[in-house]
Amino acid sequence: MNRKRWSLALSLLLAAALTLTACGKGSKEEVTKVRIGEVTRSIFYAPEYVAIAKGFFKEQGLDIDLTTTSGGDKTMTTLLSGGIDVALVGSETSIYVQQQGSGDPVINFMQLTQTDGTFLVARKPQTGAFDWNSLKGKVFLGQRKGGMPQMAGEFTLKKHGIDPHKDLDLIQNVDFANIPTAFASGTGEYVQLFEPQATVIEKEGKGYVIASFGVESGKLPYTVFMAKKSFIDKNSGTIQKFSNAVQKAQNWVQTASVDEITDAIMSFFQDTDKEVVKGVVKRYKDQGSFSTDGMIDEQEWNNLQDVMESAGELKQRADYKVLVDNQFAEKAKEAVK
Known part of the structure; x- marks a missing residue:
């Protein structure tokens, strides 16, 4: 009887030791x-x-x-x-x-x-299909020079035959975080915006999403x-x-x-x-x-x-x-x- 009890106790101790060892290893790796x-x-x-x-x-x-x-x-x-x-x-x-x-x-x-994750937002609603050439001569509130949004935007504009630095009145001196506020306050006729700012501007009736730079610039x-x-x-x-x-x-x-x-x-x-x-x-x-x-x-x-x-x-x-x-x-x- 004592031998059985000893065997059982030893088995329990070994099982507990193995469990603790496993937990110890897992705690370091988990x-x-x-x-x-x-x-x-x-x-x-x-x-x-x-x-x-x-x-x-x-x-x-x-x-x-x-x-x-x-x-x-x-x-x-x-x-x-x-x-x-x-x-x-x-x-x-x-x-x-x-x-x-x-x-x-x-x-x-x-x-x-x-x-790209930005959209072209116009101050006024568009009637009919959007023509990229309608941007020429307009005040365009763009993104930071050298940043991917601005580069994708310029790439898209050039694809449509528009030189952003010659054909647009391009504004690039507004901090990224302040671009939506600047547009909502009256700066620019068009703006390149990320979401959710583009949707918020739309819901407030202060602008209209008319094109996607993501779609235009490709993968x-x-x-x-x-x-x-x-x-x-x-x-x-x-x-x-x-x-x-x-x-x-x-x-x-x-x-x-x-x-x-x-x-x-x-x-x-x-x-x-x-x-x-x-x-x-x-x-x-x-x-x-x-x-x-x-x-x-x-x-x-x-x-x-x-x-x-x-x-x-x-x-x-x-x-x-x-x-x-x-x-x-x-x-x-x-x-x-």
């Missing part, structure tokens, strides 16, 4: 903090918020610390200085870093949006998750888990309704009317702005550089194979269903 710096808070980035809100990052054992690092320059500076681990910003910023001769290149590893690696090569080399497992979570969110967004997506991301836009958020989600979803996967296509990469070249912002073309690493997106696309 939760990894990843600091993301997004260039702005935007409904355009809906899949990112879905991945957080639906717990897809958490499922991968990642604890996400999300901050908004307003502006591409600030976002990239924060990434390079080690203030964040991953940046969500336009791919052009990684090219600018390379042009400055960085010894630790910034690598694009997971695409989130695949078109681009417009907003991408990127990290320093040194970080990726040391944390490849974390980057893979991160990519898996984003892919799951991308899959979900593709099949979810506009209402479902809106409900999932509303906590990130508490100061925005729900109907506005819904309208913006529908607009971006309808025009295919949300990437279906994280793959950064070489043709789209070349289109991005065509846009930059046209704007005079590209010293020399950047090698796709040097600044893009699709291995994590490829594995996520295969593994996550």
Whole structure:
């Protein structure tokens, strides 16, 4: 009897030890903090918020610390200085870093949006089909020089035979955050706006969306998750888990309704009317702005550089194979269903 009791006690002790050992190992591996710096808070980035809100990052054992690092320059500076681990910003910023001769290149590893996210807004409603030539001679409130929105805008205008610096009265000295207010206050006859500002201006009756720069400029690696090569080399497992979570969110967004997506991301836009958020989600979803996967296509990469070249912002073309690493997106696309 004593022998049986001893055997039972020993078995229980061994089981407890194994459990504690397993928990000890898991506690070190289960939760990894990843600091993301997004260039702005935007409904355009809906899949990112879905991945957080639906717990897809958490499922991968990642604890996400999300901050908004307003502006591409600030976002990239924060990434390079080690203030964040991953940046969500336009791919052009990684090219600018390379042009400055960085010894630790910034690598694009997971695409989130695949078109420009801005719209052409007119002060007056249009009658009939919109003719781009009607912009000639008009006061146009544009985006910041060198930024992707302005470059995509200029690319579109040139495609329609308009030289933005000769054919328009172009205003580019208004800060990004103040552009909607400036237009609403009477500056400009036309303006290039992100959402939800374009929809808000429409709802207030102060402007009318008449064209999409996203549709006109074609597919681009417009907003991408990127990290320093040194970080990726040391944390490849974390980057893979991160990519898996984003892919799951991308899959979900593709099949979810506009209402479902809106409900999932509303906590990130508490100061925005729900109907506005819904309208913006529908607009971006309808025009295919949300990437279906994280793959950064070489043709789209070349289109991005065509846009930059046209704007005079590209010293020399950047090698796709040097600044893009699709291995994590490829594995996520295969593994996550």
